[in-house]
Amino acid sequence: MRSLELESGLTLLAVPTPRSTIVHRLVCDRLADRREAGESGAGASAYWIDARNAAAPRVLYDQVSSPGVLSDLRIARAFTAYQHHSLVREVTRRCDPTTELLVAPNVASLYGDDDLPAYEREDLLASSLETLSELGRVLDCPVVVTSADDERAATIDDYARSTIECVRTREGVRFETDGEAVTTGYWHGTYWQTTIPYWVDCCGTVDRLDPVTAADRGLLEVSA
């Protein structure tokens, strides 16, 4: 029995490359668990806001035992930062209390493109992240975003309740939170060497924000 407890709120997965499929595994496991628990089928319950063509259908199919696992997932791809921001806004309209999971791989990537004037980049990205983070809070569901760029990861970190680092080592990718190694296994080429209990470990060690701080929106706004 796989049991993966992603926390509600925004989680940043700091991935080694934009093509990383770690997030695919995470999402598919979550969906599979719901299906096993007999919770799926009530319509869309997971939304994937894509960037840089991370949502390759083949990669997703590879992660699941049957295509039906993916039936509750809805994907839309953004090709510009403007579209990305529009999709974030669109999700706020589509989400409801049954929404289980939001995913946004390469969440900050498009905001660095040339077709966006410099004055707009930070504000628009901040606005998207703020919205996603708020959605996680209000809906009480996990919002998983990834970034392969350290500089942008720092920005995203301001909005994240937790951050999981994926550090490249000679052995493969190691996961860390707060500088503490939590890896019990490594990626080897295209397959994942460890078992799911790793994730339980991993997510169990993620540091938490002070709940008082998390609940106090005013305080967060000031610190942001």
Add this chain to the structure above:
Amino acid sequence: MSPYTFEFEDGTVREWTLTGDGAEPRLVEDYTPSLFVSGPDDALVDLRARLEDDPKVDATDRERWATDLHQAHVGDRSRVLRVDLERVDEVRTLAREIRGVHERETHAPGTFRLFDVDLEPGVRYCLDEGIDPTPGRELRPLRIELSEPALADGDVAALRLDGEPIDERTGDPAAVLRTLGRRLVRRDPDVLVVSHGELIPLIERRAAALGLEGVRLGRLPGWTQLAGENTYVSYGRAGHSPARYRVPGRAIVDTSNSFLWNQSGLDGLQYMVERTGRPLQEAAWGSIGTLLTSRQIRIARDRSVLAPWNKWEPESFTDVRTLHAADRGGFTFAPEVGFHETVHAIDFASLYPRIICEYNVSPETIDCGCGRPAARDGCGGDGTVETVGERNGRVPGLGYERCSHDGFLPDVLEPLLADREKRKRRLAADPSEPEAARLRAESGAIKWVLVSCFGYQGYRNAKFGRIECHEAINAYAREIALAAKRRLEDAGWRIVHGIVDSLWVTPRVPDPEPLDDVTAEIGETVGIPLEDDGSYEWVCFVPLRESIAPASEAGRAPAPPVDSSPDSDQTGTTIDPATEAGGVESGPAGALTKYFGKREDGGFTVRGIELRQRSTPPFVAESQRAFLEALDRERDPRAVCDVLGRRLRELRSGAVDPANLEITKRISRSLEAYSQRTHTVAALERYDRRGIDRRPGQSVRYVVVDDEARGSERVRLPFEGIRTYDEDWYATSVIRACESVVSPLGWDRRRIRTFLRDGRTPRLSTFVE
């Protein structure tokens, strides 16, 4: 007559109208260009108040416009804010301020969407004022040219007019410029066709410095720089656009920065002026994407749809199954590598634009939910095109519903398709040569826009692009290719290769149904004509370079064409963007776009191999042509290698004119950004040393003189007085060109070398070239 060229200065417009013997200016002082803003009502009220004190703003108003095609389609409108400006050159500044200052100070990012911002002044003016800038009489052009070294040296004495040097003898700049001035007065050209835009400041400044007051390029004194030079990346390729200039009363065509001029000349340009509403000078420097966008903006305006500044509209959320079905590329039949006799090429003429028109595919007709009936005139969602009776208006494989109502993209493309048809028909009627040249130029210009329209739908910044529309077009194309394959095979034909809209077929039974009948029937069924694109005595499909059999042994007989069962499903494959080419399991994999053949009406068709590559030096290209001729004559790779032997001897004797060994390469980055010591870098260093500016997107030309040498000594530039060349290096190039020709017959480089080393007596055919 309506005006044909426009200048904008200090808030006024000077429009020039052609007269019988020249052109007349008219000053328009009251033109106020507008941009539009959409957003929540209270935010717009607030913005309107803030803009009232802005000196750039002339007036503001609230109007009802459609902010996208969908809105217009369902009969809806938004109440937007119209902002009129004093000066056209301040539109972008104000747009940036609205987003960067006004929105930022009071509203969340992304509150305001802006429209009609990035239109070039001339295009905007014609659009707003309903002006058709098509020249009303035949234009008088004057060609002014200067070679690049002379331009770098600022040597105006080397100027050429209409292809002739102005003054070869004296080399006196003042005399040359005076002659130029006299010619300008006498001819009074409407269009200056210049080899480089930089000639404008060079000539004007030099004339001023020499005190030649009467010498000026415009119909009035003065000149303006419109835009600085710029390096950009488009579709992953670096491009360079040089600075642009304007002179009063004359349109400038910079041939170093005009795709259309180089493809279609003045005739093609004039045609595009009419169809896009871009005045001549703006049409000249426009890329195909820009031209297409201008036409779209014009037609959108007719439908009360504003042109968005940024691309905010995202695709809709969809499930993984649909995404998977939509994410496939064009349908392709893997080529059967080898030598094939009696091959017919057939193609769906203008496949993608015709799909758009025939099936009413447009951003606003896919899943519009407008309540109008779904389109029923098309191919169906049950996976077959043949079952006409069951058409249900859904995009095959994707399930998107397609509306029958008056699509925008068909409106953009139908007149172009019709114009092209008309020109092709007139050409077929054997018109006089000047007429034929004009028809060819126009037809060529249209073709480029038509071939780009599909890809442009998927371009991320296409103003009216939508990814679902792009996918739908692809889905129909696949369906149509499969339907054609089934019908052709039933009729006794075998597909030896196919790429999206073109098929190569050969009989698979002794007495197949007549091809014309079969193609006519297919065309009728799918609604897109399937045309005869020529018959071939033989065609060779070239293997991918890395799959050319390394194990081929000397003395082995030429490999027979790869035999694959016509019923095998492997003959059809969808290109997977990740793996590039679909392969045939046995035998070498074919390169999708490399082939050559001998047409039944004589002459060769060559694609993808060295002969067609821009960088190939003339000597290598000529050699490859000789190899093709030998193959055609003897149908034997040994005969081809005999010719190769002779070519190599010519090369080794040093008898080849270095001009025939010049290589042309497009540069992708600036000199400093190259990390490897390539020939291109060596050439760039030499250009740099001579003060000639080469930017990414431009080309370099060079001859390899010593590949083993260090740095810039490896090459020489064409104007550096080249006397020698690197024989070994060019010999390898020629052998590679030969390999391309004999590789379909199972020969590789090693076998060629072994054959040449044998030193047999050359056969008679060696000398027939």
